[in-house]
Amino acid sequence: MLFESEAHNAGQIAISVRNLNLIYKTTVQKKPTFRQALTRTGRKIRTVNALSNLTLEIPYGSVLGVIGANGAGKSSLMRVVAGIVPPTTGRVEVYGQVSTLLSLGVGFNARLTGRENVILGGLAAGLTRAEIEAQFSAIADFADIGEAIDSPMKTYSAGMYSRLAFAVAVVVEPDVLIVDEALSTGDAKFKKKSLEKIKTLRGDNRAIILVSHALATIKEICNDVIWLDKGKIVMRGNPEEVVAAYKESLQVAKSSSADEDL
Amino acid sequence: MGKVQIYEPFKGGLPPVRPYFSDVWRRREFISAYSRSELRAQNFGSVFGQLWLILNPLILAFVYYLLIIVIGGNSGSERFAHLTAGLFLFYFITNSMIAGSKSITSGGKLVLNSAFPRLILPISATVISFFKFLPTFFVLGVIHLTLGLPIGPELFYLLPVLVAAIIFALGISILTSILNVYFRDTRNFLPYFTRAWLYLSPVLYTAEQLKPSLKPISYLNPLYTFLGSWTDILIKGVAPSLANFITMFSWAIAVLVIAVFMFMRREREFALRI
Numbered sequence: 001m002l003f004e005s006e007a008h009n010a011g012q013i014a015i016s017v018r019n020l021n022l023i024y025k026t027t028v029q030k031k032p033t034f035r036q037a038l039t040r041t042g043r044k045i046r047t048v049n050a051l052s053n054l055t056l057e058i059p060y061g062s063v064l065g066v067i068g069a070n071g072a073g074k075s076s077l078m079r080v081v082a083g084i085v086p087p088t089t090g091r092v093e094v095y096g097q098v099s100t101l102l103s104l105g106v107g108f109n110a111r112l113t114g115r116e117n118v119i120l121g122g123l124a125a126g127l128t129r130a131e132i133e134a135q136f137s138a139i140a141d142f143a144d145i146g147e148a149i150d151s152p153m154k155t156y157s158a159g160m161y162s163r164l165a166f167a168v169a170v171v172v173e174p175d176v177l178i179v180d181e182a183l184s185t186g187d188a189k190f191k192k193k194s195l196e197k198i199k200t201l202r203g204d205n206r207a208i209i210l211v212s213h214a215l216a217t218i219k220e221i222c223n224d225v226i227w228l229d230k231g232k233i234v235m236r237g238n239p240e241e242v243v244a245a246y247k248e249s250l251q252v253a254k255s256s257s258a259d260e261d262l
Numbered sequence: 263m264g265k266v267q268i269y270e271p272f273k274g275g276l277p278p279v280r281p282y283f284s285d286v287w288r289r290r291e292f293i294s295a296y297s298r299s300e301l302r303a304q305n306f307g308s309v310f311g312q313l314w315l316i317l318n319p320l321i322l323a324f325v326y327y328l329l330i331i332v333i334g335g336n337s338g339s340e341r342f343a344h345l346t347a348g349l350f351l352f353y354f355i356t357n358s359m360i361a362g363s364k365s366i367t368s369g370g371k372l373v374l375n376s377a378f379p380r381l382i383l384p385i386s387a388t389v390i391s392f393f394k395f396l397p398t399f400f401v402l403g404v405i406h407l408t409l410g411l412p413i414g415p416e417l418f419y420l421l422p423v424l425v426a427a428i429i430f431a432l433g434i435s436i437l438t439s440i441l442n443v444y445f446r447d448t449r450n451f452l453p454y455f456t457r458a459w460l461y462l463s464p465v466l467y468t469a470e471q472l473k474p475s476l477k478p479i480s481y482l483n484p485l486y487t488f489l490g491s492w493t494d495i496l497i498k499g500v501a502p503s504l505a506n507f508i509t510m511f512s513w514a515i516a517v518l519v520i521a522v523f524m525f526m527r528r529e530r531e532f533a534l535r536i
Contacts, residue, residue, distance in 0.1 A: 024534060079533065083269050083377035086530045092269040108372035111303040120299065123292035124378045126285070152303070 010061030013095060014176055014207035015081055020090035022051040022076050022231070050076040051231040054090070058224075060175075061205040063198070065212065065222035065239060067246055073231040074211045078178050081209070096175030096207070110154035114145065114164050117153055121168065135171055142197075143167035144190070163190055170197050177201060180211045195221060215243050276526050282379055289382045297389045315397040319350050323401075330466060339409050340497060346405055347496045348465035348489045354395035355431045355485065356456045361387035362435025363442040363449050370536050380529040381522070384439040388432045402496070412499030419501045423491050426510040430484065433517030436525050443528075443535050464489050484513040 008014070026046050051073045058064050066074050079085040080092055109117065118139060122132040140149050143164040148156065156164075169177060179198070198221055201208060212218055218225060218239060225242040227234045234249075235242050276282075305311050323346040330341065365383040366373060373380065406413070442448040463485045464472065472480065480486040487509045491502035502510075 079374075080269060083267060084374065085533050087269060087271055089271050094267040094269075108369055108375075109300070109303075112299050116295075116299040120292060120296055121372065121376065123289060123295055124372060124382070125376050126288055126378065129291050129295070 008060040008096065008175065008205050008207075010059070010205050012060045013057055014060045014062075015056075015058040015095070015209075016093045017054055017056050017077075017081070018091045020051055020054040020077075020080065020092060021049070021088045022073075022080060022085065023088045024048040024050055049231050051080070051087075054231070054233060056226065056233065056236070058207050058209065060096075060207050061202075062224050063202050063208045063210060063222045065210050065218035065225040065242075066228060067212070067215065067218060067225060067243065068228035068234075069250075071230075072228040074228055075180060076231075077228070078180050078209065078211060081176075082178060094176060111152055113151055114143075114149045114153055114156070115140075118164065118168055122172070127172075139164075139167045139171045142171055142193075159187065159190075166194055170194075170201065173201070173204075174206070176207045176209070178209045178211075215247065219243055276523070277530070279526075282526065285379045286381050286385075289378065292382055293386045293389055296386045297393055300386075300390050301393055315394055316401060318394075319346075319353065319398045320401055322353070323349055326466060340411075343405050343409055343411060344468060344493050344497050345465065347402060347493045348463075350395065350398040350402065351427060351489060351492050352460060352463060352465050352485065354391055354398075355427060355434070355488075356459065357394065358388045358391035358431035358435045359438050360449075360452050360456065361391055363438035363452055365435070366439045366443050366532055367446070367449075367536065373533055373536050380532055381436070381525055384436045384525075385432065387439070388428070388435045391431065391435075392428065406496065411497060414499050416495055416499045416501045419495050420492070422507065423488065423495065423502065423510065426507075426514045427488050427492075429514035429518050430488065430510075433514065433519075433521045436521035437517070440521075440525055440528055443532055459483075459485065464493075468493075484510075484517075487513070 024047070026048065054077065066077065068074055076085070080087050081094065083092075083094070108121065112120070115136070118136065119129065119132050123129065143149070143160075143166070145156075145160045145163055148160055149164075153161065166179070169179060195217065198208060198210070202221065202223075210218065210222060222239045224236070225239045226236045227242050227246045235245055301312075301315075305314050308314060310317060323342075326349060327342055327345055330345065362384045365387040366380060369380075369383050372378075373383075405411075438448060438452065460466070462479055462483055469480070469486070469490045487506050491506050491510065494500045494502065
């Protein structure tokens with residue numbers, strides 16, 4: 001195991017989120033420039049309440065699914081929990097070591113090889129080189145991308161890219177694992193392998209947060225689901241019920257496309 | 263119970279300073295690994311490969327030497343030695359500034375997807391520039407021996423000047439990295455700034471050649487002292503005065519402290535602005 005994690009008991013609190021608000025202020029033009037800074041009058045500031053007044057606790061031993069439409073605040077919540085973005089108000093406590101948003105930042109520099117990116121991502125996350133190298137062959141095996149591991153990442157296909165990212169996230173075996181839409185680009189074989197791996201991790205009393213639009217997967221591996229809409233929790237509870245209610249809201253309950261896995 | 267991480271609203275103050283720097287120190291392996299990978303990647307696939315680290319400064323020196331000959335300046339061999347010594351140090355500092363400006367914005371995925379002290383990115387930019395600067399010592403050494411420039415204990419003074427230059431380079435790298443997050447134009451503007459800075463610094467001319475009416479430049483331009491001391495040691499074998507050392511270290515430390523302070527106040531906002 002890479003992180004110095006102690007055994008956690010099921011039911012012990014892993015993440016506690018209290019009265020969390022996250023407000024983004026963005027100018028309408030995407031890139032801030034001197035010109036806009038000089039002509040402040042001309043720009044519009046758009047305020048986005050990404051998360052409003054969220055309170056939730058996630059115990060160890062649970063796999064929490066997070067569902068909701070695009071822009072519901074799923075990724076924002078993950079970034080706050082991972083400590084990447086500070087909350088606007090409220091408080092988040094994380095008891096344990098988090099492997100953030102898959103990937104530990106794999107692929108931040110496309111000119112470097114997969115191997116270099118994995119090592120650099122791990123080092124940035126605070127692991128030592130020895131710790132990463134001890135796990136490297138397991139990561140390469142899991143990703144199963146062959147010799148491509150030593151090619152620059154700009155030559156990777158989307159599938160290879162996400163396989164490597166997923167491999168890094170699960171092989172380091174953190175206390176708290178956050179998987180954000182990771183399973184969506186792998187092929188059927190890799191998807192099956194990934195789900196098996198998440199199920200194994202679930203058995204070890206870790207806390208796993210899985211953000212996905214793949215409702216069938218959510219039903220299969222989560223034991224708790226929250227449905228977010230416009231930054232608020234609409235519903236939390238049993239996966240079957242929450243997914244059913246969510247599908248009903250989308251009025252796609254009868255269409256098979258939403259159920260089609262990933 | 264293991265460690266607890268608490269994330270609370272960002273009040274505009276500094277994060278706890280001691281844990282922050284120990285976090286940065288813990289990432290020193292990232293800094294060295296990143297620098298090495300980046301240097302390898304930059305020259306990967308080019309015919310001369312790593313040789314470019316020597317070729318680049320050498321070609322640069324010849325191009326500027328050509329300029330000096332064309333505009334009819336003093337083009338003696340000592341002038342060439344002065345030019346190369348000054349140019350290499352100047353380019354170390356401005357390369358660090360330019361690489362620093364891109365360090366946060368081009369670290370996009372890493373900044374968005376993991377939590378770590380962002381300061382390691384501009385530090386890496388300076389380390390990379392330093393590694394590109396190192397091979398120029400070989401070039402300088404060859405020129406030094408060929409032209410029979412003075413060799414003596416004064417050469418040891420290069421070391422403290424270099425240390426001051428590294429601190430200064432790191433400071434401006436951090437400053438421009440912040441600036442470029444808020445104003446993306448910084449990156450477009452910097453090459454012109456660098457060019458103007460070169461003309462305002464005693465590289466293409468010697469400090470003595472500057473018109474007396476332009477003398478105030480030398481007080482406003484920190485590089486004046488750095489380049490003057492550097493070339494005096496190398497070409498004339500003269501040790502810098504105490505006043506020069508005080509000037510250099512004051513500039514270097516002041517810029518670094520201000521830059522780190524601003525960076526630490528701002529960095530938690532970076533993920534929102536990438």
